Amino acid sequence: MDTFYESSMLIINEKELLQKVQTHNNVHEITVQVPGGLRKRALKIADFLENAGYTVFISADPCYGACDLKEQGDLLIHVGHTRMYSPHIPVIFAEVYDDYDFIPVLRNHYKTLPSPVGLLTTVQHQLQLPRVQSFLSEKGIHPLLGGGKRTQFKGQILGCDLTAAVTIQDDVEAFLYLGTGIFHPLGAAIATKKSVFRIYDTFEEVSPKKLLKQRHALIFKASQSRKMGIVISTKKGQYRKKRAIQIRDYLEEKGMKTYLFVADEIRPDILHGCDAYVICACPRIALDDAALFEKPVLTCTEVPLLFEDKAYEMDMIL
Amino acid sequence: MDTFYESSMLIINEKELLQKVQTHNNVHEITVQVPGGLRKRALKIADFLENAGYTVFISADPCYGACDLKEQGDLLIHVGHTRMYSPHIPVIFAEVYDDYDFIPVLRNHYKTLPSPVGLLTTVQHQLQLPRVQSFLSEKGIHPLLGGGKRTQFKGQILGCDLTAAVTIQDDVEAFLYLGTGIFHPLGAAIATKKSVFRIYDTFEEVSPKKLLKQRHALIFKASQSRKMGIVISTKKGQYRKKRAIQIRDYLEEKGMKTYLFVADEIRPDILHGCDAYVICACPRIALDDAALFEKPVLTCTEVPLLFEDKAYEMDMIL
Numbered sequence: 354m355d356t357f358y359e360s361s362m363l364i365i366n367e368k369e370l371l372q373k374v375q376t377h378n379n380v381h382e383i384t385v386q387v388p389g390g391l392r393k394r395a396l397k398i399a400d401f402l403e404n405a406g407y408t409v410f411i412s413a414d415p416c417y418g419a420c421d422l423k424e425q426g427d428l429l430i431h432v433g434h435t436r437m438y439s440p441h442i443p444v445i446f447a448e449v450y451d452d453y454d455f456i457p458v459l460r461n462h463y464k465t466l467p468s469p470v471g472l473l474t475t476v477q478h479q480l481q482l483p484r485v486q487s488f489l490s491e492k493g494i495h496p497l498l499g500g501g502k503r504t505q506f507k508g509q510i511l512g513c514d515l516t517a518a519v520t521i522q523d524d525v526e527a528f529l530y531l532g533t534g535i536f537h538p539l540g541a542a543i544a545t546k547k548s549v550f551r552i553y554d555t556f557e558e559v560s561p562k563k564l565l566k567q568r569h570a571l572i573f574k575a576s577q578s579r580k581m582g583i584v585i586s587t588k589k590g591q592y593r594k595k596r597a598i599q600i601r602d603y604l605e606e607k608g609m610k611t612y613l614f615v616a617d618e619i620r621p622d623i624l625h626g627c628d629a630y631v632i633c634a635c636p637r638i639a640l641d642d643a644a645l646f647e648k649p650v651l652t653c654t655e656v657p658l659l660f661e662d663k664a665y666e667m668d669m670i671l
Numbered sequence: 672m673d674t675f676y677e678s679s680m681l682i683i684n685e686k687e688l689l690q691k692v693q694t695h696n697n698v699h700e701i702t703v704q705v706p707g708g709l710r711k712r713a714l715k716i717a718d719f720l721e722n723a724g725y726t727v728f729i730s731a732d733p734c735y736g737a738c739d740l741k742e743q744g745d746l747l748i749h750v751g752h753t754r755m756y757s758p759h760i761p762v763i764f765a766e767v768y769d770d771y772d773f774i775p776v777l778r779n780h781y782k783t784l785p786s787p788v789g790l791l792t793t794v795q796h797q798l799q800l801p802r803v804q805s806f807l808s809e810k811g812i813h814p815l816l817g818g819g820k821r822t823q824f825k826g827q828i829l830g831c832d833l834t835a836a837v838t839i840q841d842d843v844e845a846f847l848y849l850g851t852g853i854f855h856p857l858g859a860a861i862a863t864k865k866s867v868f869r870i871y872d873t874f875e876e877v878s879p880k881k882l883l884k885q886r887h888a889l890i891f892k893a894s895q896s897r898k899m900g901i902v903i904s905t906k907k908g909q910y911r912k913k914r915a916i917q918i919r920d921y922l923e924e925k926g927m928k929t930y931l932f933v934a935d936e937i938r939p940d941i942l943h944g945c946d947a948y949v950i951c952a953c954p955r956i957a958l959d960d961a962a963l964f965e966k967p968v969l970t971c972t973e974v975p976l977l978f979e980d981k982a983y984e985m986d987m988i989l
Contacts, residue, residue, distance in 0.1 A: 384933065396944045399930055408916070413902065413934035413941040425905065425933060584731065587743065598726070612717055615702065615743060616731035617935060623731040626714045 363477065364450045365394060365432065367401055373445050374402065374428065380443075382426035386412040388433045391449065398430065398447075415618060417635065418511070419446070420590025420670075435476050435505035437590045451477040455485055455531055455552055462556035463488070467526035469495035472508045473518055473541055473549075474531040479506055485531060496529075497521050502671040503590075510537055512637045513591075513670040515544040522547055530559075536641060539564055544667040565665055567643070568655065575649040576659040578628035584614045586634030591670065593653070597633040600656050604631075607660055621646045631656055636668035681795070682768045683712060683750065685719055691763050692720065692746065698761075700744035704730040706751045709767065716748065716765075733936060735953065736829070737764070738908025738988075753794050753823035755908045769795040773803055773849055773870055780874035781806070785844035787813035790826045791836055791859055791867075792849040797824055803849060814847075815839050820989045821908075828855055830955045831909075831988040833862040840865055848877075854959060857882055862985040883983055885961070886973065893967040894977040896946035902932040904952030909988065911971070915951040918974050922949075925978055939964045949974055954986035 374380065383402055387395045399409040412423040419434035422444060429444045436446055455478075470489065474482060482498075489496045498507035499521035503514045510517050518528060522545040530538035530551045538559045542549040549559050575581075581604050585597045601611045614630075616623055619638050624630055629649040632639045639650040651659075652668035692698065701720055705713045717727040730741040737752035740762060747762045754764050773796075788807065792800060800816075807814045816825035817839035821832045828835050836846055840863040848856035848869045856877040860867040867877050893899075899922050903915045919929045932948075934941055937956050942948055947967040950957045957968040969977075970986035 392943050396930055408931070410903070410931045410933040413932040413937070413943075415941065423933070585728070612714060613726070613728045614731040615728040615741070619731075623733065625710050625731075 362452050363391065363394075364452055365398070365447055367398070370398070370430065370445070370447050371401060371405055374405075374407070374430070377428055377443055380407065380427040382408045382410065382428075384410045384412055384423050384426040384429045386416050386423045386429060386431045388416050388418075391432055394432065398432070402430075417637075418590070420513070420635065421588035422590075433476070435509070437503050437511075448479070449477050450480050453478070453481070453553070455481055456488055458552055458554065458556055459485065459488060462550075462552065463492050463494060465556070466494050466529060466550065468493065469497045469525045471497050471499060471518060471521050471525040471528040471547075472531065473510050473528055473537070474508055475511075475537060476505070476509060478531045479509070481531060482506075482508055485529075489529075497525050510541060512536060512540065513635060513668070515540050515667060515669060516671065518545050535559060536637060540667050543665060544669075564640070568640075568665065569658075571643060571649045572651065572655050572658045575629035575651055575655075578609065578649075580610045580612065580627040582612050582614050582624060582627035582630040584616065584619055584624065584630050584632050584634065586619055587615060587617050588634065591634040593633040593670065596653055597631075600631055600633065600653060603656065624648065624650075636670070639668075680770050681709070681712075682770055683716070683765055685716070688716070688748065688763065688765050689719060689723055692723075692725070692748070695746055695761055698725065698745040700726045700728065700746075702728045702730055702741050702744040702747045704734050704741045704747060704749045706734050706736075709750055712750065716750070720748075735955075736908070738831070738953065739906035740908075751794070753827070755821050766797070767795050768798050771796070771799070771871070773799055774806055776870055776872065776874055777803065777806060780868075780870070781810050781812060783874070784812050784847060784868065786811065787815045787843045789815050789817060789836060789839050789843040789846040789865075790849065791828050791846055791855070792826055793829075793855060794823070794827060796849045797827070799849060800824075800826055803847075815843050828859060830854060830858065831953060831986070833858050833985060833987060834989065836863050853877060854955060858985050861983060862987075882958070886958075886983065887976075889961060889967045890969065890973050890976045893947035893969055893973075896927065896967075898928045898930065898945040900930050900932050900942060900945035900948040902934065902937055902942065902948050902950050902952065904937055905933060905935050906952065909952040911951040911988065914971055915949075918949055918951065918971060921974065942966065942968075954988070957986075 385395050385398050395411045402409045419437040422440045424440050424442045430447055432447045433449045486496045499517040500507050501514050501517040518541040527548040528541055533553050538549045538551040539561050542559055542561045551559050583597045583601050585594055604611050631651045636652045639652045654666040654668040703713050703716050713729045720727045737755040740758045742758050742760045748765055750765045751767045804814045817835040818825050819832050819835040836859040845866040846859055851871050856867045856869040857879050860877055860879045869877050901915045901919050922929050949969045954970045957970045972984040972986040
């Protein structure tokens with residue numbers, strides 16, 4: 354199955370990108386920002402822009418999404434994500450397309466899918482959506498697409514915005530997630546309480562059971578805390594100060610001692626002095642990286658579960 | 672000798688700090704920023720400010736100096752360093768004093784010192800300077816203090832500002848550095864080419880030989896590079912874009928392929944794609960942390976040594 358994966362390519366249209374840059378006047382210094390997996394590409398982009406006469410600064414800070422635009426220079430080229438908020442300098446969102454063809458694997462597995470089925474994906478598989486929609490329709494499975502709050506196209510979900518799934522959860526029998534990784538389809542499964550099938554080089558139903566077990570164990574451990582840290586990120590698209598203050602007041606009322614922390618990148622080595630932490634930033638920090646932190650790290654929506662037996666909810670930034 | 676060290680205390684005057692805060696009107700949200708070694712203190716400061724009715728955010732980002740003020744909230748309390756540039760929000764620089772008494776050790780060793788001797792130290796030993804000056808004068812050794820560019824009191828040096836030493840180098844026979852650590856006195860020795868004695872719980876002359884050997888080895892390795900990365904930090908007091916562009920032009924003229932990088936915190940894991948890097952930020956990154964980086968990292972003043980046999984110069988931000 355690996356051949357499918359290896360044969361797919363991440364495509365950035367450099368010519369189109371340069372044309373877009375050239376529509377902006379008075380641009381001399383350009384910042385290029387790419388997510389970790391595309392760091393080699395940043396150097397190539399710098400090359401062709403330098404050749405076109407621009408001075409290019411490659412942003413070396415870690416980049417996880419469009420929630421954290423590096424607004425430096427006359428223009429920012431942000432690669433791999435779609436617009437989330439309005440920046441102060443002109444920004445070109447250079448989309449990256451994975452030309453992976455879902456149809457061969459889907460052909461072997463579509464019979465497992467109920468109808469209607471909600472389609473979900475991330476930006477790099479956007480161009481494949483129409484093909485998958487047509488294929489499913491031909492096979493008598495009705496595909497549905499929902500709109501997100503901070504997303505750009507129908508069917509798109511983010512780690513912090515699963516609205517495109519939630520909004521159609523009552524209209525579909527299950528979801529089909531096109532793409533790699535487990536975080537997004539697991540999030541959709543938890544947020545909608547529907548079956549979510551994930552397709553890339555394999556096809557399977559994702560199960561949130563293990564994650565929920567881990568989270569409840571961590572929430573229990575955190576409930577024994579005396580001192581709770583509440584952590585905000587200054588990254589613009591992750592900044593939730595108001596929510597942090599609400600959580601602080603709630604926890605203080607419940608008798609916990611709290612401290613508010615603020616940081617750019619929330620890494621394990623920067624947290625200190627408390628028994629557990631609530632991460633009022635990207636929900637993936639607490640969910641994906643829990644094992645890296647010495648102390649329990651909770652998402653915002655996990656806080657009430659410290660004291661009440663409520664349904665588990667995904668944390669979203671909307 | 673350890674008893675001396677253990678018996679000294681880092682003193683922050685909390686009452687005075689609160690009084691200073693209360694002179695500012697319309698302050699509701701306070702950010703507290705401390706260097707790594709004082710992280711526990713941040714929680715204590717938060718406690719007494721919260722008790723006085725303020726909402727306190729503890730900055731959890733790493734903090735290495737006053738070159739990187741977290742200008743968030745209505746007021747910033749920056750602990751342990753002195754003012755370096757003008758911030759956009761009110762900042763209280765809470766100085767931290769080490770009450771360590773240099774006299775007992777100095778009594779055993781002052782005979783080694785020539786006259787006149789230049790005195791150097793960092794902010795936490797500021798209050799001990801007059802005592803040391805009197806002691807030396809009594810013993811017939813004339814103590815001299817120079818002024819720095821970005822420092823606050825006479826005799827103060829920073830990792831990036833050794834002016835207080837350089838400015839009096841022709842008037843003294845040697846320097847006496849009061850304090851712990853080896854970086855500052857080594858820097859002074861390299862910058863002034865004078866003997867530098869360091870005193871704390873021990874008394875010794877520092878020798879820059881080993882450091883210079885390591886640097887020349889690294890510079891040689893970097894001279895074999897084809898692709899050179901030039902890295903700027905966005906930290907306000909470390910931002911040297913102009914210098915970076917000059918170095919870029921110089922290296923390109925010399926036939927090297929260059930890439931400009933920009934980052935907040937320059938850590939080993941964020942650099943990629945080049946054979947060596949010039950760090951146009953805090954000079955300690957290249958000098959203190961060289962072993963942590965996979966590739967050679969140079970300071971700005973080391974760049975000409977890639978091509979010319981010149982005297983070694985310390986990199987300063989002035």
